[in-house]
Amino acid sequence: MNGTFRVGNLFGIPFYVNVSWFLVLGLVTWQYGGALANLFPALGPVVPWMLGLFTALLLFASVLAHELGHSWVAIKQGIGVKSISLFLFGGLANLERESKTPAEAFWVAIAGPLVSLLLSGLLAAIGIGAGLSGPPAAIVGLLASINLVLALFNLIPGLPLDGGNILKAIVWKITGNPYKGVIFASRVGQIIGWIAIATGLFGGQIWNLVIGWFLLQNAGQSAQYATVQNQLAGLTxxxxxxxxxxxxxxxxxxxxxxxxxxxxxxxxxxxxxxxxxxxxxxxxxxxxxxxxxxxxxxxxxxxxxxxxxxxxxxxxxxxxxxxxxxxxxxxxxxxxxxxxxxxxxxxxxxxxxxxxxxxxxxxxxxxx
Ligand SMILES: [Zn+2]
The missing domain is CATH 3.10.580.10 (CBS-domain)
Incomplete structure (x- = not known):
């Protein structure tokens, strides 16, 4: 992808960030720093922004943990991870190949959302159990909800999201044909994409429009690709x-x-x-x-x-x-x-x- 550069290695996996990542880092720091400054005037003029930056970095650490979840299961299956990248809205673990069985594909797909859910639960427990208050409680609470959103959003059952990959694995298991799984999950992704666009247009939700467009683009492509693969697999x-x-x-x-x-x-x-x-x-x-x-x-x-x-x-x-x-x-x-x-x-x-x-x-x- 354009504007992506390597930051280093993470457990031996090349780790990249896209320049758009800095935009989000800045926006989150600004938004959350501002919110903290309003909520806790006693913090003074500088500390809220530093806490905002800290929260933004933890947000990306959450995305990274999600991608490491996918990567870890893939590596356990003997699949190499070529890279992990962070960009505008999320991350991507670039795997060397697909899983060989539907069960393995299922576990690779669900591992990311499971990590996010686990982190969310853990953070919520810390927030409550440790009796935090003030800015630490606010930050921990925010990160808990961000990880929950990460898990739930990615579980939307349309390709290219994790939920789509889970659906693909299930249809693959039932039909015995991985391409049918991809085609089905892509179609569902397209339907969800259209619903998101419709609600975006009529409800004035700009994010729904963006997400809908993203789903339509990617799901359409993977459906086409899988249709060709399916035909090719049936011929010699x-x-x-x-x-x-x-x-x-x-x-x-x-x-x-x-x-x-x-x-x-x-x-x-x-x-x-x-x-x-x-x-x-x-x-x-x-x-x-x-x-x-x-x-x-x-x-x-x-x-x-x-x-x-x-x-x-x-x-x-x-x-x-x-x-x-x-x-x-x-x-x-x-x-x-x-x-x-x-x-x-x-x-x-x-x-x-x-x-x-x-x-x-x-x-x-x-x-x-
Ligand atoms: Zn994921």
Whole structure:
């Protein structure tokens, strides 16, 4: 995120704050310092502002504790935490990956609100049990209610909030499909977003408008993303192999190659994969290399004489799920990968563009 910088490490997790955080720090200090100055005139002119700043910092410590709650459970599940960031309204624990089971996802999601609830209860107990009065009682009371609000707000059952993730885990458990969980929780997030916007518009609540907009933005995105993931998970590499993959047998003459493969090939392939008699990949031939051979000798020269070795970072099996293929394409930053059977026979290429076309076609055939 823009304007975010690293402050240090927290239990080995890189810790970032966004510049908007200083705005909130200033606002809370100003507001709460002012309130304390009014409530307790005996404090004089400086102390209320220092207490305001102190309270603002504890507020952020509360948000941080919430994020550490998520992080701790994630780490227990063997999931790395890439970073924790604080920004305008809250925090974010950036996890390396998702949980593998719905139960694990449930615990990661609920851990943050549980920490906030626990802190709220603890602070309330201290406030009452220790018989505090004056500014300390006011500060402890405020922090107790802030932590309660943190817990309750985050439990709203729509993605991207924790409550949405809890709902996702429950639907995942029931349906056995994590993407259905995301889609359902996103839809609920969108509904809550619209309700917040409606109440914001008619009730004049600007915060409801902001929260509603935030929910709609994020829930819409995650629903779309999960819909695609769900489709991809239901397909395999074999389903997406480019129908006329550029594959040519090595024992063909250049003349036959030109006539039957190059002339009139609609995709304008510039490079063809070359296979031996057993169908195994032996290398590639570039159309540019044809130019180095006089046209007259093409009937006598075989494709195999122009073959160059080819390096693919990896190959995929036909039965690999398309979701994993796409993940590989993204990770390796390549446009295509060869699909090769267990016995080494080359099936064809899976291309990013072709996968996109396939999804498009399915979306048109079955508008959900
Ligand atoms: Zn949370």
């Amino acid at each position: 590499a074999a389903d997406a192999v480019t129908a006329q993959s550029p594959i040519v047998p090595e024992n063909l003459s250049l003349r036959e190659f030109a006539n039957n493969y190059v002339i009139g090939n609609a995709q304008n392939w510039r490079r063809f994969l070359v296979t031996d008699d057993a169908g195994q990949l032996v290398g590639a031939i570039d159309l540019d290399d044809l130019k180095t051979i006089p046209t007259g000798t093409w009937p006598q020269v075989l494709v195999k004489e122009l073959v160059k070795p080819i390096e693919f970072s990896t190959t995929v099996k036909p039965e690999l799920s398309l979701l994993e293929v796409v993940t590989l394409l993204e990770q390796l930053k390549v446009q295509e990968l060869p699909v090769i059977r267990e016995n080494g026979v080359l099936v064809g290429l899976v291309e990013k563009a072709e996968i996109a076309r396939l999804l498009q076609k399915r979306a048109e055939a079955d508008p959900a």
